[in-house]
Amino acid sequence: MALPEASVQLYTLAEEFSADMSGSLDKLAAMGLRNVEAFDFVRRPGEIRTALDGAGLASPTGHAPLLSDELWTPDGSIPTPAPEVVFEAAAKVGLTTVIDPFVAPERWFTADGVADIAERLNALVETAAGFGLAVGYHNHAQEFVKSFDGQTAFERFVSLTDPRVQIELDLYWALVGGQDAAALTAALGDRLVAVHVKDGIAPAVNPFGPDAGEFGSASLDQRRPGGGDVPLAAALQAASAVQYAVIEYDNAPGDVFDDIAASLAFLRDGGFVR
Template sequence: MSIQIGIQLYSVRNSLAADPEGTLNALADMGLTRLEGANHRALTEDGIGFGIPAEFLAQLMRERGIEIIGCQINPLDLDRLPAILEFQEKIGNRRIGCDIEFYPYGDVEYVKRRADFFNEVGRNAAERDMTFFYHNHYMEFQRFGDRTVYELLMDYTDPDLVKFELDTYWAYRGGADPIELFRTYPDRFVMSHQKDFPADSPRPLNMYDGSVAPDASIDMPMFLELEKAEEFAEVGTGVLPIQDIIDAASQLPNFAYMLLEQDYSAGSELDAVRTSLEAFARYDGIDL
């Protein structure tokens, strides 16, 4: 199976803020027509985020063949969920997801409560024949006893209601092996995020190797303080085994898309996207 490539629009968030129409057309010109949104104002807005008007999005979908293949929703709120799902349904998107979560260190009962909540979100999505997915950072690979948070989420979420979008970069930064995760939970993954880690990074790949205490209670302020722009690289320019990741993902029965997501770029966001696309074209098993 060839892996279809798309993009998480967070990668070009500054470009979208300055010129949404020009940025989306530039992505389409590169052949990037599979887009994942990120609605960070979900309590008051129903869209795909980044200030993109629904009317313009509809026009772009008609004229440029753009499709929305997923959208992260923050915050997830059960009262708002029907309107959120209805909007996504109208634009043809069948997947919504959780973008970021934090877990008080060692609190397994809290993880279970969140898993119950994710099951309920997934149940609401399934009633509309839509999929709910969970997207990770490095926090999920902390050990709470003999299990990581990620393993606990796999254990306590319903496989039929909660799927996963594996951010391979952040998994590596949590000390996990994405390829092994694909092999261990082959039915759970529907998408992934791909970026790269620079060889000259000032810190080790694993955040728990000196950057974060293994027993830290990680929250958003700590996450933002420790997130360093110089520790992100364009696909194919760093040290991650991307061909091996592609090969492993291609064996998964429910896997749909590998999405470029680069949280920070040293130069122009669109130039960084172009560099990553050129790299993707050199890998085997890729459908651009």
């Protein structure tokens, strides 16, 4: 297969991006990046598109809530606009795929809940296509807490979704969910369009499980690639159709731009991106 392109999820540098959108993007472009993955773009698509164009960057993928009334993040919630509003903004920014980044844990704990998530996303495939877009889903670790008839909730979800629904696998969160990331990337085949590349030490308890306590991203022990437990090289080598290797830190261990540069060096030096 053709090697994927490198990208970076802008949530990684949310604080810096909010303070200086153009300056932050210019720093990423100076590293040689050509792509980013937008977040929170629906309320400011014109501003983001202008800044991307100014830096010579594209955002082929982006995160926006499609399946929840409110998008929960470890650091606060974002209200959910109508899908058509999301797709209109995504087209303006220049996205090709809108990825839902988080569905509340309890919705993954029953077979009916998993079926409902899949049905809701399937129903948006044609609507998105009308805007020239595809839809996708990005995992955390709650999708691996429960199993049904020998399938994890995540595997059940993939089997129930339209083949046009794209999957973005977060390799760190797959590890936290107790998964073999390399086996999972191989099994997903051409459904797997993007991966989130990040390393770290998995918490002792799945923070999205039913018995977990309060959770915030600041509690995560995330590290530069090669410094943690995630089998990044094996997972990337096992993937057969990934288009984007997306750098992300939920909790950057040091200077965020230095950490992004280290991740990019890992991808380039390992021959994992073109």
